Amino acid sequence: MNDEKTMGSLAEKLMSYLSTAPRQDANYDIALAMLTHYGKLKNLSLAEIADLCYVSKASLSRFCRFMGFDSFRELHDCLRKDFSIGTDYSRTFFDKLCADPQAALQDYSEELIRNIRATATPENTQRISDMAMTMANSGRIAFFSHHFLWDIGRHLQSKMIRMDRYVELYLDYAQQLACARSLQKDDLAIVCTVGGSYPLRYPTVWNGLVSAGCPILVITQNVSSSYWNFARFVLGCGVSNRNDVGKYGALMAVDMLTLQYLRQYGKEYL
Structure with missing residues (x-):
């Protein structure tokens, strides 16, 4: 299975589709049925999942291609390598949560x-003015991350569009790659990667950004990565991602960018 197909869990991909589907058609019904019985899917065959969704095997195969997979087998491989809740929370934290929830x-x-x-350090605050200026002067702004940080990018989109700046955001690997390769030197790429693994996990997209020659703004806790030699800006977003708290630092970093942009360019929108 090529991890680039989902850039996160299949559940995230299905939920994102349901949240944005313009109509409730056959594909919508299949996605809803799969999510309703998600925990069972990895142990079921094509025929069994088709029965669960009340569709034919051919319809389920077409749905797999609709979701960006080459075949049912590729989707099923993704299910077998899916992310458990243990990816986010340690057993030690869980035990403490059960024994003493208030302390946890x-x-x-x-x-x-x-x-x-x-x-929100003075070092970040000092650098963020130039970042906001680059955002204002850019032709296009595109946000890159994997699915688990999609909400951070969506938050940035929502804030910036109310100041007449559209931020591009794509969940699928193919769309992110196409976007990276289409950027020009006067555009801006924002890469949000709390642990700093995005260039390692998706090297083709990262190389596309580097080849595009546009400024790259990285939001990460791993501020010393050698990959950032190709970035114009590095915005630190905290120091810990234990039990999934890193996303709050990333959200704070995006809010700092938004507030600085508002301070410098947004007076007319208030």
């Missing part, structure tokens, strides 16, 4: 706050 939530919130404070 206190630890969680303190880690979250530490990330936000580590993002």
Whole structure:
């Protein structure tokens, strides 16, 4: 299975489709049925999943291609390599959550706050003015991440469009790659990768961004990566991703960009 097909879990891909589908057609019904019985799917055959969705095997195969997979087998391989909730939360944290939920939530919130404070540093604040200026002067702005950080990009989209700046955001690998290769030198690419693994996991997209020659703004906790030698800006977003708190630092970084853009260019929109 090529991990580039989903850039995250199949569940994320299906949920994103259901959230944005313009109409409830046969593909919508199949996606809904698959999500309703998601935990069972990896142990079921093509025929069994088709029965679960009340469609023929041919219809299910067409749905797999509709979702960007070459075949049912490729989709099924993705299911077998899916991400469990244990990817986000450690067993130690779970045990503490069960034994003393208040203490566990206190630890969680303190880690979250530490990330936000580590993002809102004077060093970041000093650099962010140039980042906002580049955003204002760019022809296009495109946001790159994997599915688990899609909401961070969507938040940026929502804020910026109200200041008449459209930020491109694509979930699928093929669309991200096409976007990267189409960028020009006066455009801006924003890469959000809390752990800094995006160039390693998706080297073809990263190389496309580098070859495009446009400014690259990286939002990450791994600020010392050698990959960032090709980036114009690196915006740190905290220091910890234990138990999935890194996303709050990334959200804070995006909010800082938005607020700085508002400060410099947004007075007329208030």
